[in-house]
Amino acid sequence: MKTRIHLLVLGLITTWFFTACAPYLNQPLQNSQARLGSESGMYEALTSLPEPQEKVVAAVYKFRDQTGQYRPTEVGASWSTAVTQGGTSILLRALEESGWYTTIEREGLSNLLNERKIIRSSRQAYNEQQGGEVDTALPPLLFAGVILEGGIISYDANTMTGGAGARYFGVGGSVQYRQDRVTVYLRAISTSTGRILRTVYTSRTVLSQKLDAGLFKFVSFQRLLEAETGFTYNEPTEIAVREAIEKAVHSLTIEGIREGLWNLKHPEEMNAPVIQQYVREAEINPNRDFLGRRRNQFERGRIAVGGSLGTFRYAGDYPNPLYQLSGEAHVQWQLSSFLSAGVEVGRGTLAGEGFYQEDFNYGLVNTVWRTFPQMRFSPHIRLSGGAISAQSQRRWLPKAVVGLGAEYLLNNTVGIQAGVQYHYVFSDELDQMAQGKFNDYFYSANVGINLYLGRRTR
Known part of the structure; x- marks a missing residue:
């Protein structure tokens, strides 16, 4: 009997070690300090683009959530949106970090114009009080050569779900996962002609995982041992949206370089690794399905x-x-x-x-x-x-x-x-x-x- 008890305890400890060590060692036991936000997996590729001959002046009026999707929930109704409503801010930062664009304020244009009116009226009032000549004119606003439009057009929940589990004599565990998908479209429009220069679209999956293990066993007469542990991991949707938008900016920039819409500072950098890697990805992309698997890879x-x-x-x-x-x-x-x-x-x-x-x-x-x-x-x-x-x-x-x-x-x-x-x-x-x-x-x-x-x- 003692041997059985020792084996059960050893099994419980082993189960806990392999399934729950990481969450237990990283439990939020106290308040954390503010820190810089973590970067996405696309950040390095976005910031390693070759230098432009001249930065593109770009305006973004609104990069909206066009999904109309609310956050999926297993119980009740949720009025929280599935994706962030701050797509414009994410896109503007991605444009800045790429090093290829000079961004100008257009989302809050009315606030900017009102502030310029306040500056002119304040200067004029000061001029009247002092009885002098003060220039009340302000420098003209910078105008854009390219307008960037588009939005977050799709959020598909539960594109793939699954799991596995086993239980034997009161000892067991299970794992479940769920995968969602967010899709972004981005297009560049010439302000001089209104022509759509290029449209790209990117997608990113959002992963959720749940793992639990438990023990429910009589170790001796009237002695019941019960224990359970587990954790759940939900990838932040904002990170997925940010990476999809950064991928869209990365793709749009390279597509513009390849089509001659904007030029490299050093033309020989057309063969840079970051560009060639994108070219290879674009070549095989038509043969991939929405899960990233290659279609028609083999034909019997x-x-x-x-x-x-x-x-x-x-x-x-x-x-x-x-x-x-x-x-x-x-x-x-x-x-x-x-x-x-x-x-x-x-x-x-x-x-x-x-x-x-x-x-x-x-x-x-x-x-x-x-x-x-x-x-x-x-x-x-x-x-x-x-x-x-x-x-x-x-x-x-x-x-x-x-x-x-x-x-x-x-x-x-x-x-x-x-x-x-x-x-x-x-x-x-x-x-x-x-x-x-x-x-x-x-x-x-x-x-x-x-x-x-x-x-x-x-």
Whole structure:
């Protein structure tokens, strides 16, 4: 009993250490002092742009939240907006930090004009009191060559959710996550012609995580041990919005350089790493989905031929089942990028230790559904129907197969696959013994190779 108690306590300590150390060591136990705000992941790329030949005078009247989205909540209603309403301030700072723009005040233009009126009237009143000549004129306002428009146009909550957990004899834990997405559009407009010079859009995900672990266990008679711990992490939405806006400014600046809208101080810096990295990103971006995964990265041929080796595990009327060698060959026709159909033939052995052993041949017609056909790694579901026959009997019995597996593509031609299957025989005489009211069945697992030939599928 003491050993069990020690093991439980040790398990609790281990669980606490791996799941909760970081939050416990960083608990807000006292008020913190004001500090400079943390920078986003785009700040370094934004501030490392090459120097401009001449800064662009840019005006921003309003960079608004156009989503109309309120903060998602699991209980009740929330009247708090999902994203910050200070997009203009974030954009103006990003423009300043880039080193490419001279920003002028336009959001609070009425306040600026009123203040200039106050200055002129004060100077005029002072001039009348002193009886002298005082210049009441103010320097003219700086005008913009480019107006920047756009806004935060989308906030999509719960674009991806998931989690996992396990509990065994009162000890367990779970983890959950949620991913949101914010999207920003930014365009540059020429003030002399009104022409839209360039439009860019960027997106950024917002991650939320929850992890908890607990123990609920009777360690002895009338002795109950209960403990729990955990933490939740919610990424600030403002940081995600700021990084998306900084990415938009970064993209707009480089697009303007590439199209000759504004020039570099040193033209040879067109090959600077920060520009070349953006060019590579822009080239592959059309083939990425909203989760950042590459689309059409791999395209399978119309015909796939291959084979596999594996094992059978008998589950019939004889006891003590054994794992025995099996093999198969197959041909598949791609009906679409997701769905294929084909035929397969194979041979394997079913055995129960000391009682039963028999070689079998089988043939199947199958369908395979792939979940991510254009990705290197794709899980799949296999449904098959056919017949199986014992080598000694030459009697064919119908069967159905359900399987789960995955394929890893080395390139567009060669793929490595693995899977597990459940074989249900519509008879209780597979092992030549009809006993009980259930039909015979068995399991299999295999690893194989596929060679894709012919025209590619999309």
